Amino acid sequence: METTDTFGLLSLLPAALAIALAFITRNTVFSLAIACLVGVLTMGKGLMGFPTLLKETLGTTSFSWILLLELFIGTVIAFFQRTGAIQNFTLWVEKRRLTRVRVQLIGWFMGMFVFFSDYFSPLFVGTTLRGLSDRYRVSREKLAYIADSTSAPVSVLVPITGWAVFIAGLLIGMGPIEDAGQAMSVFVHAIPFNLYAIVSVLVVGLVIVGLVPLFGPMRKAERRAQETGDVLREGAEPLLGEELTDTPPYEGIRTSLMLNFILPVLIVISVAIGTFVFLGSAKTMEAFLAAAVVLGVTMRFQGVPLNDIMKTATAGMKGVMPAIIVLALAYSLNQLSKQMGTADYIVTVTEGWLTPHLLPAVTFLIAAVIAFSTGTSWGTFAIVMPLAIPVAFTLTGDAITPLIYACVAAVAGGGVFGDHCSPLSDTTVLASTGAASDHIDHVKTQIPYALAVAACCLVIYLLIGFFWLGNV
Structure with a gap:
């Protein structure tokens, strides 16, 4: 199943079916599994195509990496719970005379502080603040939105992240860009044009302080939490096992906020950045x-017995299994979409729109649609960057101009849109996991804000294209 075939409009079927079923059934695993099954049947692979797809997709280095990452994160979270580190942190923060708004602002700032990893950020923010936000009646959907919107949108704006290196690497060899230094310079100059990422992060803060009003499903979720104290919808299924939400602290030992919480966090940050x-x-x-x-x-x-430590670690790994299952099926669906030529079809039907005035806006739109349909931002970068940037260089005569910066940013922002709000995205799954929120509830409450930001950015890209970049 390594070959890539072109199935035209049918290539959109698996991703569209997964998204539709997810909203209808509220069961992400069922929706993804059915979408994968329908996809392999459409490709003519038969019923055995489904296990073959799983075997080939999950037996890869990339999935092994995220599997191990999830297991180790689950272990760390379980240790936090067992030592009472989260409770200690909550008590320490509460002494700072917090309000409901300040608790949410802490999450906003924490998400931006942990800029180096879009995987660690939503899990760290959600896990750390969940107890505190529950106490101040912040809905789990709102907490997941805060954690999600300060992960990928922040990581793509900072030049010292894997995101920056990956995007810059794709630019090498395009037009006059000959080496990594020039490519990174283009990335840095493109940051002000990355409207979706910038606006997404700002809107979170404005929503928290009330300057942007709550609307749609998020308003309903927040009203429920404030009026009834129910941080989860009745019947919701948190994307985190009880092993990581109900683990009691070990009795009879005295733990340290520094040793059991701050030190491990510093280790993660220093090792990742170092x-x-x-x-x-x-x-x-x-x-x-x-x-x-x-x-x-x-x-x-x-003083915690070794057997208890190992039991806690195992419980932590078990607690992240719901997220791992969703990620496994999402990875399989992404691979299926690649084999069916989904991204190629989207590019083919839209490439005729690429005019100088429309180039940044159309580039953003294509990247956003591909990323939302496949749930992968980096895959979107790899597909759209080699298509849009050479076109832009053709229009500028191989000169690096603001049009180039705008198009690079449009690809990055469009990719982040999908990573930010697609139910198929690993970052969206991790935000639901960290906040212990129902995954589809998180997606449904976040999408209106993501779409509103994306629509505003699309309009701005159109204005930039017609009134500034058209003749650049």
């Missing part, structure tokens, strides 16, 4: 492994 600086790649999975080992050793010295 490996990026010295090795050129942030070793996020290795960072969580190191934090889990240090936490386990610390717990043993504090």
Whole structure:
């Protein structure tokens, strides 16, 4: 199943079916599984095509990486729970005379602070603030929105992240861009044009302080939480096992906020940033492994029995299994879409729109549609960047102008849109996991804001194209 075939309009069927069923049934696993099954049947692979798809997709280095990352994160979270670190952090923060708005602002700032990993950020924010936000009657949907909107949108704006390196790497060899230094310079100059990422992060803060009003399903969720104290909808299924939400602290030991919470967080941050600086790649999975080992050793010295430590680690891994199952099926669906030529079809039916005035807006639109349909931002970058940027260089005569910056930013912003709000996106899944929110409830409450921001950005790109970049 390595070949890529062109199925035309049918190539949109699996992704469209998954998204539609997810909203109708509110069951993400069922929806993704049915979409994958329908996809392999459409390709003529028969019923055995489904297990073959799973075997080929999940037996890869990329999925093994995120599987291990999830398992180590689950272990760290379980250790946090067992040592009472989260409760200690909550008590420490509460002494700062917080209000409901301030609790949410803390989450907003924490998400921006953990800029180096869009995987760690939503899990860290959601896990750390869940108890506190529950106490102040912030809906889990709102917490997931805050965590999600300060992950990928922030990571794509910072030049010292894997996102920046990946995007810059794609630019090498296009037009006059000959090396990594020139490519990174173009990325940096494109940051002000990355409207979706910038506006998404700002809107979160404005929603928190009330300058942007609540509307749609989010308004209903917040009203429910404030009036009844129910942070979850009745019948909701949090995307996090009870092992990571109901684990009690170990009795009879005295834990330290510094050793059991702050130190592991610092280990994750220092290892991830340090490996990026010295090795050129942030070793996020290795960072969580190191934090889990240090936490386990610390717990043993504090008097927690070894058997209890191992039982807690196993419970943590079990607690993230709902998210792992969703990610496994999402990865399979993404691979299926690639094999059916979904992205190629979308590009083919829209390439006739690419005029100088429309180029940034259409580039953003194509990237957004592909990313939302496939749930992958990096895959979208890899597909759209080699198509849009050479066209832009043709229009500028191989000169690096604001049109180039705008198009690079449009690809990045469009890709982030899909990563930000698609139910198929791993980052969206991780935001639901960290906040222990129902996954579809998170998607339904966040999409209106994401679409509103995307629509505004599309209009601005049109204005920029017609009134500024058209003759550049």
